[in-house]
Amino acid sequence: MLGVRIVDCHERYLGLPTIARSSKNQMLKHVRDMxxxxxNVRNAKxxxxxxxxxxxxxxxxxLPTYTMGVFQLPPQSLCHDLSATVARFWWVKAGNKSIHWKSWRKQCRxxxxxxxxxxxxxxxxxxxxxxQEYLKNPNSLVAPILKGRYIPETDFLHVGLGNFLSGMK
Incomplete structure (x- = not known):
């Protein structure tokens, strides 16, 4: 009546797959590819x-922030692949050969x-x-531990995520 097309299966909604696969690696492969x-643009080198x-x-x-927020615990291999992709991009030169002069872990300090x-x-x-856990339940048992460990001088709502990350070792 309205002329809206019926689709059997949506592949993506808001950039995420709508159908859950058996493996998270397969389901989140699009993040790595994206x-x-x-x-891997031509002039990036x-x-x-x-x-x-x-x-x-x-x-x-x-780029992967939204996806990682929805799927709270993506596989370790995905995190490793994303870091390896970024490190490969960082060290590549115009001649397509790259030497990693410093470990990526040290670059992330x-x-x-x-x-x-x-x-x-x-x-x-x-x-x-x-x-997310703190904001869902600020009166939980773990909330004072997180607050005391990472941001003792202020609260979670007034600190940037970068400051919170710098406290995580």
Whole structure:
């Protein structure tokens, strides 16, 4: 009557698969593919160090945030693959050969400890889950422990996620 087409199966809704698969790795494979497609542009190899830094912070580390917030605990292999993809992009030069001069773990340290301050996907997920748990039930038994350990001087609503992440080791 309204002319709306009936679709048997939606593949994605808000960028996420609508049908849950048996394996989370298969279900979240599109995140890895999407990240690689954004970083594997033709002119990305010609970017300066500052340009790569901006591209990693603005695109690569922000892209999987929504998906990781919906699927609270993605597989470890996905976090490792995402980090490996970003590290490969960081070290590649115009000649397509790359030498990793410093480990990615050291690159993810905060700037005051000699790193570049890139996000660790695994620690970021833990921080998001902890903040969700605290916001759902601020009177739980674990809330004072999280608050005392990571942000003793303020509360969760007035701290940035970056400050919370810097407290997670």
């Amino acid at each position: 990240l690689w497609s954004r970083l 010609l970017l300066s160090v500052a340009g790569k830094d901006v591209l990693i912070r603005a695109v690569a580390q922000a 905060t700037k005051c400890f000699g790193g570049l301050g890139f996000k660790k996907f695994k620690a970021f997920i833990k921080a998001m889950v902890a903040m």
